Amino acid sequence: MPKLLWLFLIPFLTSLAILVLPSISRRNFKRLAVILSLLPLALLLPFGFEGWLGEKVQVQWLSSLAIEFYLRIDSLSLLFIYLTAIVIPVTLLALKSEKLSFPKTFYALVLLLQGLLIGFFAARDLVLFTIFWEAMLFPLYFIITIWGGSEKRRAAIKFLIYMIAGSSLMVAAVLGLYFSANTFKLDGLIGNAEQGPFAAWICAIFLLAFSVKTPLFPFHAWLPDAYYEAPTAGTVLLSALLSKAGIYGFLRIGLGLFPTFMQEWSPLFLGLSITGVLYGGMAAWMQSDFKRLIAYSSFSHVNFVVAGIFVWHQTAHEGAVLQAINHGITIAGLFIVAGWLEERLQSTSLSPFSGLAKYLPQLCWLTLIFVLSSVALPGTNNFVGELLILFGLFGVHPILTAVLGLTVILTVIYMLRLMQEVYFGPPSTFQHQWVDIGKKELLIALPLVALIFWLGIYPDPVLKQIDSVVETKSHLEAS
Amino acid sequence: MNALLTSVDYAALSPLLIILAGALLLLLAESFAENWAKKLAFPLAAVTIILAFAAAYYAPHSENRLLTPWLSFDTTARFFTLFFLVIGLASVLLASAFFQRFEASHGEYYFFLLSSLFGLILIGFSADFLTLFLGLETLSIPLYILCAYMKKWEISRESAIKYFLIGAIAAGFLLYGIALTYGALGTTNFANIKDHFQNLENSSSHTLFLVGIALVTLGLAFKAAIVPFHVWAPDVYDGAPMPVTAFMAVGTKVGAFAAFVRVFFVALPEFDPIWNQGIAALAIITMVYANIVALRQVQLRRFFAYSGISHAGFLLIPFIAETPDAPAALAFYLIVYATATLGAFAVLAFLDKDSLGVFLRNLKGLFYRSPFLAVIFALCLLTLAGIPPTAGFFAKFFLFKIAFEAGYYAVVIVGLLTTIISAYYYIRIISLMFSEESKETEALPKSWPAAIVGSVAFAAIIIFSVYPEPLMALMNLSK
Numbered sequence: 001m002p003k004l005l006w007l008f009l010i011p012f013l014t015s016l017a018i019l020v021l022p023s024i025s026r027r028n029f030k031r032l033a034v035i036l037s038l039l040p041l042a043l044l045l046p047f048g049f050e051g052w053l054g055e056k057v058q059v060q061w062l063s064s065l066a067i068e069f070y071l072r073i074d075s076l077s078l079l080f081i082y083l084t085a086i087v088i089p090v091t092l093l094a095l096k097s098e099k100l101s102f103p104k105t106f107y108a109l110v111l112l113l114q115g116l117l118i119g120f121f122a123a124r125d126l127v128l129f130t131i132f133w134e135a136m137l138f139p140l141y142f143i144i145t146i147w148g149g150s151e152k153r154r155a156a157i158k159f160l161i162y163m164i165a166g167s168s169l170m171v172a173a174v175l176g177l178y179f180s181a182n183t184f185k186l187d188g189l190i191g192n193a194e195q196g197p198f199a200a201w202i203c204a205i206f207l208l209a210f211s212v213k214t215p216l217f218p219f220h221a222w223l224p225d226a227y228y229e230a231p232t233a234g235t236v237l238l239s240a241l242l243s244k245a246g247i248y249g250f251l252r253i254g255l256g257l258f259p260t261f262m263q264e265w266s267p268l269f270l271g272l273s274i275t276g277v278l279y280g281g282m283a284a285w286m287q288s289d290f291k292r293l294i295a296y297s298s299f300s301h302v303n304f305v306v307a308g309i310f311v312w313h314q315t316a317h318e319g320a321v322l323q324a325i326n327h328g329i330t331i332a333g334l335f336i337v338a339g340w341l342e343e344r345l346q347s348t349s350l351s352p353f354s355g356l357a358k359y360l361p362q363l364c365w366l367t368l369i370f371v372l373s374s375v376a377l378p379g380t381n382n383f384v385g386e387l388l389i390l391f392g393l394f395g396v397h398p399i400l401t402a403v404l405g406l407t408v409i410l411t412v413i414y415m416l417r418l419m420q421e422v423y424f425g426p427p428s429t430f431q432h433q434w435v436d437i438g439k440k441e442l443l444i445a446l447p448l449v450a451l452i453f454w455l456g457i458y459p460d461p462v463l464k465q466i467d468s469v470v471e472t473k474s475h476l477e478a479s
Numbered sequence: 480m481n482a483l484l485t486s487v488d489y490a491a492l493s494p495l496l497i498i499l500a501g502a503l504l505l506l507l508a509e510s511f512a513e514n515w516a517k518k519l520a521f522p523l524a525a526v527t528i529i530l531a532f533a534a535a536y537y538a539p540h541s542e543n544r545l546l547t548p549w550l551s552f553d554t555t556a557r558f559f560t561l562f563f564l565v566i567g568l569a570s571v572l573l574a575s576a577f578f579q580r581f582e583a584s585h586g587e588y589y590f591f592l593l594s595s596l597f598g599l600i601l602i603g604f605s606a607d608f609l610t611l612f613l614g615l616e617t618l619s620i621p622l623y624i625l626c627a628y629m630k631k632w633e634i635s636r637e638s639a640i641k642y643f644l645i646g647a648i649a650a651g652f653l654l655y656g657i658a659l660t661y662g663a664l665g666t667t668n669f670a671n672i673k674d675h676f677q678n679l680e681n682s683s684s685h686t687l688f689l690v691g692i693a694l695v696t697l698g699l700a701f702k703a704a705i706v707p708f709h710v711w712a713p714d715v716y717d718g719a720p721m722p723v724t725a726f727m728a729v730g731t732k733v734g735a736f737a738a739f740v741r742v743f744f745v746a747l748p749e750f751d752p753i754w755n756q757g758i759a760a761l762a763i764i765t766m767v768y769a770n771i772v773a774l775r776q777v778q779l780r781r782f783f784a785y786s787g788i789s790h791a792g793f794l795l796i797p798f799i800a801e802t803p804d805a806p807a808a809l810a811f812y813l814i815v816y817a818t819a820t821l822g823a824f825a826v827l828a829f830l831d832k833d834s835l836g837v838f839l840r841n842l843k844g845l846f847y848r849s850p851f852l853a854v855i856f857a858l859c860l861l862t863l864a865g866i867p868p869t870a871g872f873f874a875k876f877f878l879f880k881i882a883f884e885a886g887y888y889a890v891v892i893v894g895l896l897t898t899i900i901s902a903y904y905y906i907r908i909i910s911l912m913f914s915e916e917s918k919e920t921e922a923l924p925k926s927w928p929a930a931i932v933g934s935v936a937f938a939a940i941i942i943f944s945v946y947p948e949p950l951m952a953l954m955n956l957s958k
Contacts, residue, residue: 061946061948062873062947062948062951063948064804064807064877064948064951064952065873065876065877065880065951105850127876130867131867131868131872132867132868133867134866134867134868134872135866135867135868138861138866141906142913145910145913145914146846146913153910153913153914156910157903157906157907157910160902160906161899161902161903161906164866164898164899164902165899168895168896168898168899169892169895169896171875171876171879171891171895172879172883172888172891172892172895175879175880175883175891176883178880178883179883179884
């Protein structure tokens, strides 16, 4: 069996295994789930990067419908698969297993999501792509609706309906493409997609679906509630991985199949995304709740990534891909430390306590690392990505670059406000549940911190991979 | 011409004969040995159906000229016979689950059920308008009685009267339509209708024929519960005992579409584009209306009535498009719809404690009372909603593909948009099941027959979802 098939199947098998397993103690259960969720990474790492490129699985699946089970790995897929394989184990590790009801179902759903995401990032058949695209919503829906906060049901159904509405016409678009080139395979559609009838409509439908999932301004109405009501693990998965599915869609389908339309419409999308960056930043500034603050900051940052995609410049595209990965790492870290803080404060409100640095010094410094990464301090990962995007934009539109550059300052303002209100300032009176994080939590956060600095100081290896992605894309654009 | 029936002919007829024999045996047993019948009616009915299934599976094709003008022994007939028998078996199991809870005599019940089943199979076999009509009536008359089977339930009597009156009107339309076509063409045999129609020179005969076909369509639309001929369905579904509702939701629906297949695929393929346009209009009205009204239902049987109506709208799509793939798409959709609906009714069998109907509020927190039932129900609902990666998605996808191929874009767009609404109401139910506050503490009854139906439906949906190819190729008339 090819290793790609294993990579795809392992999460589904482990998810099933967790479900049928007899109940064991909660702590062991969590350990087991973490180990199982690490398996894809364990399979990925020995072959590094080059060993995976070009791997494929192609099986006849539904010949009556001309649908193939076709997965293939290229640099773009692999970057996002690595992100998935890293973020999911970290999310599970950071989870507090003592209070988790229905641990079996929870772990099974997370592993299922892992499998669906890997399938999604590798899918090369348009129908398969659509199936994973929709299917990944359901594990997240259940995670929100079962383990979420007080308004979880409303938030979960709002999230799901927005997503389904956004991509409801995608099936028509997929069919439209099929009848223009007589194949569902992406390889066969490249170059043909823009020639068919209704090509502009088809492209618009896809972009709408991606915009809702990412979410691009103004399709973000589901985001605050879903991010806020979801349990910490759910929020991490939503922000670090689900939004990446939307961005991956822009890159894979948008740039891959419809480069001309993307270029033609880039002023519109650039306008929307820059508005989104500003709006998200302003909204984050106004929040009185740190979970919502980080949610809006995530929204602002993914719009920054989308802006990078729509700047018609190779450097900006590079920056967008890198920034997508960076955002995944940083936002996962931010939500995880916010989750730990929430456990200690029993609330996510900014106002009641301040000066917590005195009681929770380690959590404070860890948070600070992620905050600094988020504000793109030089030496952290976001600095490289944002710089590349701004650099690309400068070549195209210097004035917009100034606007977008200002938003970086906006990020500094709201993020430092978060630090100021919670950790610094006059210390509140001590409460017994304020126990600082220990070595264990630091170890859990270590991979994310390591990645932040690695990508910040020595991003070359990753940039090289991204280069090859962007080059093939621009090669396609030229041909 | 005086050829006698040989053993091959009897073998070809054996599914019908076995059902007939079993039904008569049940009636005799009920008349002469009531106590015996009480115990053995259920196993006897089940064994009869299983025997008939085996017989249908191995049945040869008869070429006897005594039979072929009336019955056609083709793949379509075989497919529908096997399909109806599976539905029949599921209905028998659900009925026995029902009688575990309600005291009523059993023998007659299964007699009526087998008689209806006989009618259904006859529809599948029919090669002439007269056999088709006979089949529909043999299906309907026992069902009128079954509706009022619980004699003391007032709501059942009301529903039976409604069903009977509407059914009689529908039969009247159908028969009148048949008479008009006979008047125009001089034949009622499916094999000759199209030739005769194409050779018509007289324009008044032409009009007569079209009016006849319009009336036939109308009569069948009543049976299939297509808007605006659907008004009976919610009341009747609501009033009938639960297993009868299940049988109507699945059996009658599939039977009506088997009749559609016989008339419009076998007898009159592509006879007039006007008819296709008209059916397209009906399908659009049905999808929009049923989905919007289903939003407001709080009683699950009425809810399933409207959900069934909306699915009938989708099931019309193959008749609109009439591409070579259309029969296969129809068959696949019917199987998926039947499986998911039966699975859902199996779960309702557990919840319907006094047969007053299950309300949405009764489902609150079902997941915490019985994860087994909640998971089955959720999967069935997701399948009915057509959410990937369930088989429901492939079923809808197949229909949309043929509609797109035939150029009915409006049908595709409306169909996709209504799936957003349907996704909302199906998922709202799921969301209720996973919400915490469950007021009902009463333990759920145990019922192995319903559990079998539920588990088999669950397993079948999973298998159909992973590998639907064999089913899709099942009824390929083009071969």
